[in-house]
Amino acid sequence: MSVRVTGAVAARVLTQLRRDPRTIALLVGVPCVLEALLKEIFAGRSQVFRHTGAPLLGLFPFVTMFLVTSITMLRERTSGTLERLMTLPLAKLDLLAGYGAAFALVAAGQAAVVSALTFGALGLEVEGPRSLVAALAVANAVLGTALGLFVSAFAQSEFQAVQFMPATVFPQILLCGLFVPRGQMAGWLGGLSDALPLTYAYDALARTAADEIDARFAVDAGVVCGCILLALALGAATLRRRT
Amino acid sequence: MTAVRIERLRVVRGGNVVLPGLTCDVARGSVTGLLGPSGSGKTTLIRAIVGVQRVAGGRVAVLGAEAGSRGLRGRVGYMTQEPSVYSDLTVRENLRFFARVLGLAATDVERAIEEVALPEHAGRVVSRLSGGERARVSLAAALLGAPELLVLDEPTVGLDPLLRRDLWELFHELADRGATLLVSSHVMDEADRCDALLLLREGRLLARGTPDELLRRTGSERLDEAFLRLVEEAAP
Numbered sequence: 001m002s003v004r005v006t007g008a009v010a011a012r013v014l015t016q017l018r019r020d021p022r023t024i025a026l027l028v029g030v031p032c033v034l035e036a037l038l039k040e041i042f043a044g045r046s047q048v049f050r051h052t053g054a055p056l057l058g059l060f061p062f063v064t065m066f067l068v069t070s071i072t073m074l075r076e077r078t079s080g081t082l083e084r085l086m087t088l089p090l091a092k093l094d095l096l097a098g099y100g101a102a103f104a105l106v107a108a109g110q111a112a113v114v115s116a117l118t119f120g121a122l123g124l125e126v127e128g129p130r131s132l133v134a135a136l137a138v139a140n141a142v143l144g145t146a147l148g149l150f151v152s153a154f155a156q157s158e159f160q161a162v163q164f165m166p167a168t169v170f171p172q173i174l175l176c177g178l179f180v181p182r183g184q185m186a187g188w189l190g191g192l193s194d195a196l197p198l199t200y201a202y203d204a205l206a207r208t209a210a211d212e213i214d215a216r217f218a219v220d221a222g223v224v225c226g227c228i229l230l231a232l233a234l235g236a237a238t239l240r241r242r243t
Numbered sequence: 244m245t246a247v248r249i250e251r252l253r254v255v256r257g258g259n260v261v262l263p264g265l266t267c268d269v270a271r272g273s274v275t276g277l278l279g280p281s282g283s284g285k286t287t288l289i290r291a292i293v294g295v296q297r298v299a300g301g302r303v304a305v306l307g308a309e310a311g312s313r314g315l316r317g318r319v320g321y322m323t324q325e326p327s328v329y330s331d332l333t334v335r336e337n338l339r340f341f342a343r344v345l346g347l348a349a350t351d352v353e354r355a356i357e358e359v360a361l362p363e364h365a366g367r368v369v370s371r372l373s374g375g376e377r378a379r380v381s382l383a384a385a386l387l388g389a390p391e392l393l394v395l396d397e398p399t400v401g402l403d404p405l406l407r408r409d410l411w412e413l414f415h416e417l418a419d420r421g422a423t424l425l426v427s428s429h430v431m432d433e434a435d436r437c438d439a440l441l442l443l444r445e446g447r448l449l450a451r452g453t454p455d456e457l458l459r460r461t462g463s464e465r466l467d468e469a470f471l472r473l474v475e476e477a478a479p
Contacts, residue, residue, distance in 0.1 A: 080327030
């Protein structure tokens with residue numbers, strides 16, 4: 001691996017994104033609108049917004065970066081640029097880490113704006129540190145990027161890549177404990193939930209919101225970081241120099 | 244002195260045998276034309292030489308090493324058939340990126356832009372360029388770092404005649420400086436601009452030699468005529 005090459009990939013991805021201001025507006029605007037909607041639809045039951053506002057703030061980047069990454073990577077494959085890169089002195093991990101670093105930066109910007117709105121104008125209150133919510137949002141963005149890179153290896157068209165989002169992300173959101181507490185799920189669903197990375201991301205966010213930064217939180221954070229590394233390694237393994 | 248040596252190369256793609264067992268080589272410091280109709284296996288052979296093609300058998304040695312091996316990355320410049328550059332970046336941004344991956348300075352970028360005659364377009368986004376201009380950006384990326392072997396897949400398709408002439412002059416200049424070029428084309432009128440020719444048909448090497456040799460051997464006046472005679476000779 002090389003810092004120079006990883007940096008070159010990250011800078012290139014960010015330049016491409018800068019060329020596309022509408023995508024940036026959507027990346028930042030959509031979570032803001034959804035947080036505002038969430039507050040309004042539960043206007044009569046403010047405790048619902050208090051329970052879900054922070055976890056959603058942390059989970060949005062996971063979904064958006066997953067989508068953006070899998071499409072960008074697919075474009076890299078279909079445009080032939082990936083084939084060119086495979087003949088250059090570039091380690092597969094340089095490419096994946098470059099993507100991860102670029103989208104982590106984007107996610108940091110997204111988290112900064114969305115949390116300013118949610119904690120400011122929308123008045124969401126969390127018991128734990130707000131900066132930790134933002135940090136978890138960035139970690140989830142990197143997780144989404146890493147999984148998006150991995151999954152893009154199995155998509156042959158944009159249509160398939162887009163379908164991978166509901167296929168891999170929706171079940172995780174349903175099972176992570178946001179809709180139904182994990183303790184109330186049937187045993188096999190709980191077991192399934194244990195095996196999914198978003199469960200730990202959600203749990204870490206919920207614990208931060210409730211200011212329960214305990215050993216279990218450390219386990220959650222560790223699992224999320226481990227899953228990022230695992231997804232990047234799997235992504236590198238599925239990236240083939242010869243096709 | 245050979246730059247590329249191919250022995251009994253066999254490639255199967257999607258159940259079809261594209262190259263059944265090809266043996267040929269490319270001399271160092273030459274401009275070798277890889278000619279043949281579309282579907283003859285030119286692109287597959289090129290992909291095997293740059294090391295991105297999965298092969299079923301045989302050997303491909305490039306600059307004394309196994310094709311695609313780590314030490315060759317950066318010593319072999321590759322231009323794919325479809326322009327492989329980022330359409331949402333400018334010409335200069337594209338080349339700066341590839342230069343940084345190769346560990347080159349910004350001056351190399353400006354030189355490559357001049358070699359393909361794109362200085363006026365350097366600040367333009369690639370998606371706004373014509374097909375021929377895009378192809379030249381892709382060529383410039385392959386030229387970065389003065390690679391010892393340049394493998395160019397149909398680099399002059401769709402270019403106006405003046406520009407084509409200039410590019411062929413550039414290819415010979417690069418060869419004079421010691422580089423080896425393998426240039427594919429399906430247009431026979433480009434054949435007589437090459438030092439040596441490899442004629443490919445249905446994955447088999449139909450003939451090889453200098454343009455003059457092929458003309459003499461077939462008693463033809465033009466290379467497309469020579470190609471036809473060779474096809475007829477090969478047919479039972």
